[in-house]
Amino acid sequence: MRAVTLGPAGTYSHRAANAVAGEVDFRESVTGIVETVATGGADRGVIPIENSIEGSVTESLDALADYEVSVVTEIVTPIRHALLAQSEEFETVASHSQALAQCREFLEAEYPDASLESVASTARGVELAREDSAVAGIGHPENAGSELRILAEDIQDRNSNATRFLVVAPTDARSEAGGKSSFIVYPSKNYPGLLLELLEAFADEDINLSRVESRPSGERLGDYLFHIDCEAGMYEQRTERALSRVESIAEDGWVRWLGSYDTQHVLY
Structure with missing residues (x-):
């Protein structure tokens, strides 16, 4: 099976993708990953959806709304960040914006004068550190190789730091089996109590x-869609009933069931 994920090799997304595919190719953006799967260019895509420190990855949410794909697996993995550089003398720390944010307290305390540069992935930041002695990268310790020094390990602000990835697939791979389900709801209207009605469909x-x-x-300013994850599979009648109510509430817009799936924990 061939999967696409954020590159270059060595990203946390790459490590997650190795758990579900024997062949992994890379894209520079989450949108590019989802588009590749939606257009038949790959069997699976692995995208970060949520981090325990920094919250949701908005590009992933938007890509799931823009393209017709399914979700077939959830991967949860702990994140161990290390500061990697050629020496202790550097001017810039380059990494993915999420990684920079997850290590904010460490960087402010230990390297307050360093400039921060957001790049496409943690592995891209490590590549820059290999190319330029004035740059340090943030990534998994194993990414140091023989060219970089590990200046500090476990620099994330919380030891509980973990990221949730979704494995996306073509729509015909969507399954009713699994302990969780994901939906996108676009009501195309707004009135007092609208969100409450949507949530009550599940609570009841x-x-x-x-x-x-x-x-x-x-579509227009002040117009929103909702991403909803629930702890029930579509094979359950209660989930079918909840979805039917949500579809009735959003009859002027649309509802997309992404799929039902189970969680896979991957440790590094």
């Missing part, structure tokens, strides 16, 4: 919601 069926997030629809 005794379905726990593990995440609810709003994102601008892009």
